[in-house]
Amino acid sequence: MMIVSPTQATNGAPALSPQLPPRAGIGLKSQHYQQILERNPAVGFFEVHAENYLVAGGPFHHYLGLIRERYPLSIHGVGLSLGAQQPLDREHLERLASLLERYQPQAFSEHLAWSSHGDVFLNDLLPLAYDNATLTRVCAHIDQVQSRLQRQLLLENPATYVEFAHSSMDEAAFIGEVVRRTGCGLLLDxxxxxxxxxxxxxxxxxxxxxxxxxAVGEIHLAGFAEDRDAAGERLLIDNHGAPVDAAVWRLYTEVLQLIGATPTLLERDNAIPPLDLLLEEAQHAQALLDAIQPTRRQASA
Known part of the structure; x- marks a missing residue:
């Protein structure tokens, strides 16, 4: 897809970035660097967490540079804290800008969540109240990020375990309004x-x-853990440590029927299995992608 320059973008929307291919990819894990270089597996792209690469050098950069020469790349941030009440961490944003300049990924994404308060960084992606104050703050932060990076951000819908009683809109409406106001895209998990x-x-x-x-530019698929809450109700935990559940595969198929073949990442961040098992999941996703007819927007891209 052609890159749209900032002067070409309309309605204040950010410049569009090159797109990932509408294929299945996997998360790049250090345990698999050497195998990937030796075997060149048939995957559509790799994705990395930005915060693992916010240093100047080292073995992670060595291997990522070699793999980036062969495959499209998606960079997924977990530390911008877009929903925090405080201003964005400018140093973090600058380091992120340097990383994206270095690797020129086909996609960059972040979470609709917050993870910082004052000088404290919380190692979690925490939920937001969906009200006008939060909407204004999140949009301002996304505008700042897209302006600095000169590219579109894909915003990921969260996994949540509590809801705020004073929310004035539901999550889907909130996300839709963020996309409308900022021109960001959606990473549909x-x-x-x-x-x-x-x-x-x-x-x-x-x-x-x-x-x-x-606005969907990428899809994520992952596994979950299951428990019970204090009331004995079923509680699902987004742990990225298990295979994709059958119910999620069915929902993914429904999504593809709605939007057409879309770049799809198989996430596994805990209990990392052998590379072959990750590739099997990616192959399953690829078979579902191959069965989908191109949508009108893809045919004209």
Whole structure:
């Protein structure tokens, strides 16, 4: 896809970035660097967490540079804290800008969440109240990020375990308004959608249809853990430490029927299995992608 320059972008929207191929990719893990270079597995792209690479050198950069020569790349941030009440960490944003300049990824994404308060960084992605004050703050932070990076950010829908009583809009409406105001894209995490819907007793199909699906630039699939809450209700935990559940695969198929073949990442961040097992999941996703006819927007890209 052609890159749109900032002067070409309309309505204040950010410049569009080169797109990932509409294929299945996997998260790049250090345990698999050497195997990937030796075997050149048939995956569409690799994705890395930005915060693992915010240093100047070292073995992670050595291997990422070699793999980036062969494959498209997605960079996924976990530390911008877009929903925090405090200003963005400018030093973090500058280091992130340097990383993206170095590797020129086909996609960059972050979470609709917060993880910092004052000088304290919390190693978690925490939920937001969906009200006008939060909307204004999140949009201002995304505008700042996209302006500095000179590229579109893909915003990931969260997995949540609590809801705020004083929220004045639902999550899908909130995300839709953020996309409309900032021109950012959507990273649709199908596992997160399922987890949140089970935890909060939402209608997951209604949730998906209410999202700005036209803005989806990437899909995430992952596994979850299951427990019970204090009331004995089913509670799902987005732990990225298990294979994709059958219910999530079914939901993913429904999503593809709505939006067409879309770049899809198989996430595994805990209990990392052998590379071959990750590739098997990616092959399953690729088979589902191959069965989907191109949408009108893809045919014209």
């Amino acid at each position: 199908v596992n997160n959608a399922y987890v949140s819907s089970i935890n909060h007793h939402w209608d997951v199909q209604a949730y998906l249809h209410a999202l700005p699906l036209h």
